Amino acid sequence: MNPVETGEPLARLDSLVKRYRTARGRRQTALDRFSMTVPARAVVGLLGPNGSGKTTALKALLGLVRVDSGTITAFGQQLPRDQHLVARRVGALIEGPAFTASLTGEHNLRLLATLHGVPDSTVAEVLDLVGLTPDARRAYSGYSLGMKQRLGVAAALLPSPDLLVLDEPMNGLDPEAIRDLRPLLTHLRDDRGMTVLVSSHILAEVELVSDHVTIVRHGRVISEGELSRLVDGTPDRVVLRLTGPQSLRDRARAVLSDRGIGITEDADGPDELSIDTGERAPAVLRILAGHDIYPDEVHHRSASLEDAYIRAIHAADEGAAAVAERDGGRYAR
Ligand SMILES: Nc1ncnc2c1ncn2[C@@H]1O[C@H](COP(=O)(O)OP(=O)(O)OP(=O)(O)O)[C@@H](O)[C@H]1O
Ligand SMILES: [Mg+2]
Incomplete structure (x- = not known):
């Protein structure tokens, strides 16, 4: 049929x-x-x-x-x-x-x-x-x-x-x-x-x-x-803009990563940090304020196909790394 x-x-x-x-x-x-x-x-x-x-x-x-x-x-x-x-x-x-x-x-x-x-x-x-x-x-x-x-x-x-x-x-x-x-x-x-x-x-x-x-x-x-399902299955982001010296953004990155909050590198601008977690903006801001770090701007960014794509690539890389480790450091390919 x-x-x-x-x-x-x-x-x-x-x-x-x-x-x-x-x-x-x-x-x-x-x-x-x-x-x-x-x-x-x-x-x-x-x-x-x-x-x-x-x-x-x-x-x-x-x-x-x-x-x-x-x-x-x-x-x-x-x-x-x-x-x-x-x-x-x-x-x-x-x-x-x-x-x-x-x-x-x-x-x-x-x-x-x-x-x-x-x-x-x-x-x-x-x-x-x-x-x-x-x-x-x-x-x-x-x-x-x-x-x-x-x-x-x-x-x-x-x-x-x-x-x-x-x-x-x-x-x-x-x-x-x-x-x-x-x-x-x-x-x-x-x-x-x-x-x-x-x-x-x-x-x-x-x-x-x-x-x-x-x-x-x-x-x-x-x-x-389905495009909509791939995008919906990808978490939204919190994007922070922190102008000032790079050391400020490095410090923010260190503070958040100490709390287990991951930062991705693919934010849109050079002053931006993009947070790829289910964390809500207020929680992130509270942590940063505790270290005297105050972002100039905070916004919520809905997931796009680009986010789904990057996640899929990261997941595939982690999978390949796990296989490599399991095989005693030899790559499976
Ligand atoms: N006739 C061929 N002889 C040797 N290698 C080939 C041949 N055709 C493709 N390849 C290799 O196979 C791999 C996949 O190529 P393919 O053309 O399928 O990729 P693609 O995703 O269509 O790339 P693009 O976006 O550039 O069109 C590449 O490493 C390419 O160099
Ligand atoms: Mg091709």
């Missing part, structure tokens, strides 16, 4: 391991027991720094890369064995689209439509979806980077897929174009029942377009879930 109708995840990547052999004959681990679930009818953001394995994971799902071990299922089929059965249900834009420079955007899409056996009328429809109708008759060579990206998205939409995979579609788009992407993706999800899997290394972009987020680091998924 169609997973879209059953509420089952659309795809599952389970414990994928992929090691590339580099030009120098070394082994480069791209995926290290990478496991993720792709829920149906969602915009899923795959977030991770450069080189963390996002493209490799997407290529594995699309059958463009062979993994060393692990299993992939999509639409109830085992991949890559049954890739041909799911190929028609998947549209993808990976590592920039390849188009003919001298042809117009529309002509490029018409060629692809013929190739895929898609009716010509679909071309106008997808051009319209990505907002390229006014530029459809211009040569591809004259397109801006953002227009090229949008034509790539249009090409991925040609087969009317159930799963749309976009690798870094925001690359080269200006903030306005990124904002425009959000309604397009939610339209595809809500009105076409599509699942959209979008990768990016830029947190703000993922936060803007996704409703489900998977955070990947060093080839491994370290956190995943």
Whole structure:
């Protein structure tokens, strides 16, 4: 049965391991027991720094890369064995689209439509979806980077897929174009029942377009879930502004840390200390006042995806350190 109708995840990547052999004959681990679930009818953001394995994971799902071990299922089929059965249900834009420079955007899409056996009328429809109708008759060579990206998205939409995979579609788009992407993706999800899997290394972009987020680091998924749940599960912060010499902030840090109150380094300004605990501001202020330290400003900051991301990274690092210790100082990787 169609997973879209059953509420089952659309795809599952389970414990994928992929090691590339580099030009120098070394082994480069791209995926290290990478496991993720792709829920149906969602915009899923795959977030991770450069080189963390996002493209490799997407290529594995699309059958463009062979993994060393692990299993992939999509639409109830085992991949890559049954890739041909799911190929028609998947549209993808990976590592920039390849188009003919001298042809117009529309002509490029018409060629692809013929190739895929898609009716010509679909071309106008997808051009319209990505907002390229006014530029459809211009040569591809004259397109801006953002227009090229949008034509790539249009090409991925040609087969009317159930799963749309976009690798870094925001690359080269200006903030306005990124904002425009959000309604397009939610339209595809809500009105076409599509699942959209979008990768990016830029947190703000993922936060803007996704409703489900998977955070990947060093080839491994370290956190995943609904965006709202990831953020809600992260404590808010108390941010103090303490102007004056650095020694003052160092003293405040020492006083609070003596009381077991952790300070994070990622506050917004150089004069700020960000307190990552369930502590309430008055309790913190009382402790500091006891040492004659009086902040200029105190504010409460609600948790954001950035906070959830930083927490996930810290938790993953602590987990890795614990494994290293257990293994007698040898790293598990
Ligand atoms: N064809 C290849 N040969 C050798 N190593 C590779 C190959 N492709 C990727 N890698 C390595 O695998 C790791 C993961 O790469 P991948 O492209 O999947 O990361 P990414 O998260 O997509 O990064 P980015 O944000 O830069 O696109 C990196 O260390 C990369 O250098
Ligand atoms: Mg990539």
